Amino acid sequence: MTATGLHHVTAISGPARRNLDFYTRVLGLRLVKKTVNFDDPGTYHLYYGDEAGQPGTILTFFPWENVAPGRVGLGETQETALRVPRGSIGYWTHRLVAAGVPHEAPAQILGETVLPFRDPDGLALALVGVTGAEAEPAWTGSDVPAEHAIRGFHGVTLLLCEAAPTAAILTDVLGLTETGREGMLTRFSGTAPLGGHVTLRAVGDFLRGRPGGGSVHHIAFRAADDAAQAAMAERLAAGHGLAVTEQRDRNYFRSVYFREPGGVLFEIATDAPGFAADEPAGSLGETLKLPAFLEPHRREIERVLPKVA
Structure with missing residues (x-):
């Protein structure tokens, strides 16, 4: 059965070095690809994930040194949630306190223990304690013990005026089904264990979001291959x-993009070819990788990009 759910989430951050330090050192994620924004090659595109960079684990950033702060509002991703073993919430609470990371007290939401916090740019994140996550693979290349390591995405929460139009896209096109309701929240789930949940928060009339530091640029959903992606595109158009x-x-x-009815930018991304396409799996993220059309400009690009470890 084809896995359905999130492929990756892409956000906007401030300085690249600060972003790299937070996600690799504090959260213990692996840098699986260091490349550039193909549409703006003077800007890094940093990809973090698990050891192999599986779909459903990839959180990516466009880091701009002097970016203005964004504002979460309608048509935006309100929160990006990462999954950890259920018994690890205490460990992570202490780790966030020790690192001086702004966070809230753990709360019960849709039957799960959720620990909300923010990254240095104010991006709203959460850790969700998931029963059975301890049996999933974990990246062991950081100082976070494997038994507590982040496994990948739990899901995202979208802030919308109304849920129904977006829900129709999630169910009719992207292969998710409704699995829970609580107050203003409606949850939809796919079949993938990583990145399987999209929660809609319908709040009625409210301010629109403003892109900038600490905001999510887009969220991407999985397609097994080009044919599956084309079939989704056909359903979007026809239905x-x-x-x-x-x-x-x-x-x-390989990607296609569209703006769903609530205003959030959606992407449909193929699972293949994966992050080992241009460097060995054992050395992911160690060197700057450029697409073939930018390779002739490597020297100029490297001169413009800020230095990172």
Whole structure:
């Protein structure tokens, strides 16, 4: 059965070095790819995930040194949640305190223990304690003990005026099903264990979001291959009157984009070819990788990019 759920989440951050330090040292994620924004090659595109960079684990950033703060509002991802073993919430609470990371007290939401916190740019994140996550693979290359390590995405929460139009896309096109309700929240789940949940928070009339530091640029959903991606695009057009962009080759996956009815930018990304397409799996993220069309400009690009460890 084809796995359905999130492929990756892409956000905007401030300085690249600070971003790298937080996600690799504090959260213990692996830097699986250091490349550039293919549409703006003077900017890094940093990818973090598990050891192999599996779909459903990849959190990516466009880091801009002097970015203005964003504002979460309608048509935005309100929170990005990461899954940890259920018994690890205490460990992570102490770790966030020790690192001086702004956070809230753990709370029960949709039957799960959730620890909300923010990264240095104010991006809203959460750790969710998941029963059975301890049996999932964990990246062991950081100082976070494997038994407490982040396994990948739990899901995202989208802030919307109304849930129904977005829900129709999630169920009719992207292969998710409704699995829970609580207050203003409606949860939809896919079949993938990592990144399987999308929660809609319908709040009625509210301020629109403003992109900037600490905001999510887009969220990407999984397609097994080009044919599956094309079938989703066809369902969007035939059933919902929505057109996608032309397919864009991102080296590690192939993508199409569209704006769903609530205003959130969605991407559909293929699982293949993966992050070992241009460097060995054992050395992911160690060197700057460029697509072929930018390789002739490597020297200039490296001169412009800020230095990171």
